[in-house]
Amino acid sequence: MNTLSPKQLWDRLLEINLVTGEMPPTVDQHAPWFVRVMLGFAGWIGALFMLGFVGASLSFIMRSSSASLIAGALVCSGAAAIFRFSQGKDFAIQFGLATSFAGQAMFIFGIMETFRWGSGFGYIAVAIFEAGLAAIVVNEIHRGATAFAAAVSLSLALSWYGIPHLAPALITAAVAVLWMHEFSWADKGSVLRPIGYSLVLAALYSNSTLFMRDTAWLLGRGGAHNPALSMISSWAGVLLTSAVFLYTTVRLAAREGFGINDRPARTALVAAAAIAIASFKAPGIATGLVIVLLGFANANRVLTGLGIFSLIIYLSIYYYQLQATLLIKSASLVATGIMLLVARIALGRLWPAVDHKGEHNA
Amino acid sequence: MRTAGGLPGKSDWRGFIDRLLLWAGAVLLAVGVIFFFAYNWSELSRVARLGLAQLLLFIAVAGCGWFGTEQPIGKALLFVSAILTGVLLALFGQTYQTGADTYELFMTWAVLILPWTIVGRLPALWMLLIALVNTAITLYFMIFPGFFGLIFSTEKELWLLFVFNTATLALWELFSRRVEWLRERWAPRLLGFSSGGLITTLAMFAIFDHRHEYVAVTAIAYPLWLGAIYVCYRHRILDLFLLAGGVLSIVIVVASLLAKAMEHIHGGGGLLFIGLIVVGLSALGGMWLKKIGQEGTR
Numbered sequence: 340m341n342t343l344s345p346k347q348l349w350d351r352l353l354e355i356n357l358v359t360g361e362m363p364p365t366v367d368q369h370a371p372w373f374v375r376v377m378l379g380f381a382g383w384i385g386a387l388f389m390l391g392f393v394g395a396s397l398s399f400i401m402r403s404s405s406a407s408l409i410a411g412a413l414v415c416s417g418a419a420a421i422f423r424f425s426q427g428k429d430f431a432i433q434f435g436l437a438t439s440f441a442g443q444a445m446f447i448f449g450i451m452e453t454f455r456w457g458s459g460f461g462y463i464a465v466a467i468f469e470a471g472l473a474a475i476v477v478n479e480i481h482r483g484a485t486a487f488a489a490a491v492s493l494s495l496a497l498s499w500y501g502i503p504h505l506a507p508a509l510i511t512a513a514v515a516v517l518w519m520h521e522f523s524w525a526d527k528g529s530v531l532r533p534i535g536y537s538l539v540l541a542a543l544y545s546n547s548t549l550f551m552r553d554t555a556w557l558l559g560r561g562g563a564h565n566p567a568l569s570m571i572s573s574w575a576g577v578l579l580t581s582a583v584f585l586y587t588t589v590r591l592a593a594r595e596g597f598g599i600n601d602r603p604a605r606t607a608l609v610a611a612a613a614i615a616i617a618s619f620k621a622p623g624i625a626t627g628l629v630i631v632l633l634g635f636a637n638a639n640r641v642l643t644g645l646g647i648f649s650l651i652i653y654l655s656i657y658y659y660q661l662q663a664t665l666l667i668k669s670a671s672l673v674a675t676g677i678m679l680l681v682a683r684i685a686l687g688r689l690w691p692a693v694d695h696k697g698e699h700n701a
Numbered sequence: 702m703r704t705a706g707g708l709p710g711k712s713d714w715r716g717f718i719d720r721l722l723l724w725a726g727a728v729l730l731a732v733g734v735i736f737f738f739a740y741n742w743s744e745l746s747r748v749a750r751l752g753l754a755q756l757l758l759f760i761a762v763a764g765c766g767w768f769g770t771e772q773p774i775g776k777a778l779l780f781v782s783a784i785l786t787g788v789l790l791a792l793f794g795q796t797y798q799t800g801a802d803t804y805e806l807f808m809t810w811a812v813l814i815l816p817w818t819i820v821g822r823l824p825a826l827w828m829l830l831i832a833l834v835n836t837a838i839t840l841y842f843m844i845f846p847g848f849f850g851l852i853f854s855t856e857k858e859l860w861l862l863f864v865f866n867t868a869t870l871a872l873w874e875l876f877s878r879r880v881e882w883l884r885e886r887w888a889p890r891l892l893g894f895s896s897g898g899l900i901t902t903l904a905m906f907a908i909f910d911h912r913h914e915y916v917a918v919t920a921i922a923y924p925l926w927l928g929a930i931y932v933c934y935r936h937r938i939l940d941l942f943l944l945a946g947g948v949l950s951i952v953i954v955v956a957s958l959l960a961k962a963m964e965h966i967h968g969g970g971g972l973l974f975i976g977l978i979v980v981g982l983s984a985l986g987g988m989w990l991k992k993i994g995q996e997g998t999r
Contacts, residue, residue, distance in 0.1 A: 381980075433980045676727070676732075682722050683719060
């Protein structure tokens with residue numbers, strides 16, 4: 340990978356007639372991801388104080404579910420209008436963020452009061468509401484926060500209906516499809532990129548909270564407990580996650596020009612299948628590997644870092660999950676580790692590293 | 702992206718997959734071994750368990766010696782050896798009931814892997830050592846909450862962690878000028894994040910509980926920390942991540958100060974005012990950070 344200066348890049352694009360004329364001024368309007376995270380977090384703090392104001396001065400809103408729903412919807416609509424007409428003004432955007440977060444809290448309060456706190460239908464309603472906001476509201480930080488809330492609400496709804504394992508698998512599939520098409524859907528990048536990052540975090544959340552006793556969000560305690568359904572859900576989740584891992588491997592190999600009949604692609608597929616089988620008791624590993632691979636393929640260091648982060652966090656939490664004894668978990672991790680190292684040895688044999696003098700490295 | 706050379710080529714892919722398989726494989730193996738010994742399998746005698754842990758450690762160290770710490774596989778084996786040292790110590794304490802406290806286990810672990818950390822020249826190994834010392838300090842105060850006085854033990858713990866992490870950060874930045882392998886930014890950013898989180902928490906302690914003995918120290922240390930972050934990461938090493946952390950810390954501390962000042966004011970007007978101040982301050986901070994970011998890209 341090369342790191343070209345803007346001038347060098349423009350010259351190269353000129354050479355192959357992809358652009359014409361003078362280079363436009365390079366002013367990057369986008370703040371780095373951590374500045375956006377900081378602004379989002381500060382917006383959330385502002386929202387807490389605004390909610391305090393509503394609770395103290397307009398307490399009648401919080402005493403009635405209808406009033407909460409109406410007030411929440413009005414405040415969120417107002418925030419959406421602020422984003423739409425703010426023309427990028429920082430104060431307006433930050434005010435819109437805090438206002439919208441406060442409005443969302445009011446609306447979610449109204450939903451849960453209406454349907455029953457922590458119920459599956461309540462979570463589905465929250466997921467639809469948040470997904471709608473992610474699609475409509477024109478702001479990257481807001482899109483990221485609402486897409487995350489939508490995905491997490493969906494995973495809590497599936498938990499409530501007794502099929503929790505499907506959530507991380509479905510979110511991983513969405514992550515793979517979205518990031519795989521980052522460049523072909525580049526015209527929708529401002530919409531899809533923040534959603535893509537949020538889904539990565541939601542996959543980490545749902546993989547980590549799987550098999551924990553409490554879902555710990557909006558008082559959810561789980562509804563259906565059908566052992567047969569749970570087993571089907573578990574296998575479906577593992578199979579779907581593994582299929583996404585294999586799909587990602589094959590598609591990335593194809594992007595590098597290797598067809599399914601070429602030896603490198605077939606070797607990668609066999610290695611991925613072996614890793615997926617070895618780690619079937621710890622599906623979070625396949626999710627983490629998918630994110631790391633996509634991050635590297637798209638030259639996106641933040642995504643690669645998030646993949647590594649999700650692997651570390653998953654392994655830390657995996658210890659406390661209740662689906663298997665530590666002995667079985669240990670066997671799963673050791674088998675996956677050995678499989679990865681065997682794949683590395685196979686890689687060395689089938690695709691030897693070549694140094695600059697054209698000699699094979701030992 | 703492909704034309705601009707922004708996407709990885711075949712040799713980039715080869716190197717990346719090689720590193721990914723090596724590090725993920727090594728870490729999963731090491732974590733799997735931890736899980737295995739934590740299971741405390743009764744089918745395996747204590748002596749056999751101890752022998753197995755020693756054998757695994759021996760293989761990892763011998764492998765590292767064979768490949769050398771310059772090679773990636775040697776570094777990975779050294780990292781695994783450092784983790785297995787902790788497993789062996791825990792197993793030793795469990796088998797012989799040494800009576801040692803858990804903080805002693807982590808401290809001994811940190812001391813034992815220090816020589817490897819020095820020769821390994823691997824940021825991840827240094828971060829493991831720093832994490833072990835942090836854990837040891839935390840566990841020490843959990844076991845001896847009353848050693849320095851019951852009321853102030855939490856603050857003492859946070860102060861000690863803050864001083865340790867800030868000093869480590871300062872040393873890291875100092876040495877990274879001369880030592881190339883220390884220049885990876887993730888490690889100092891993690892240390893800076895930890896240091897900032899701790900001093901911000903201490904500032905909030907001082908604001909909401911003004912009776913304690915550290916108010917004056919916090920009133921001096923917090924602005925000094927902010928100033929140091931500004932000078933270091935605005936003028937010496939440009940690092941927007943840590944500057945953004947500083948901005949967030951200011952927002953939290955100002956909101957806490959205002960909340961404390963307005964705690965006796967009835968009605969919600971004060972809360973709305975604080976919310977608007979938070980919005981204004983964070984927007985200003987965001988504008989400032991974006992301006993610095995644009996200067997950096999020119």
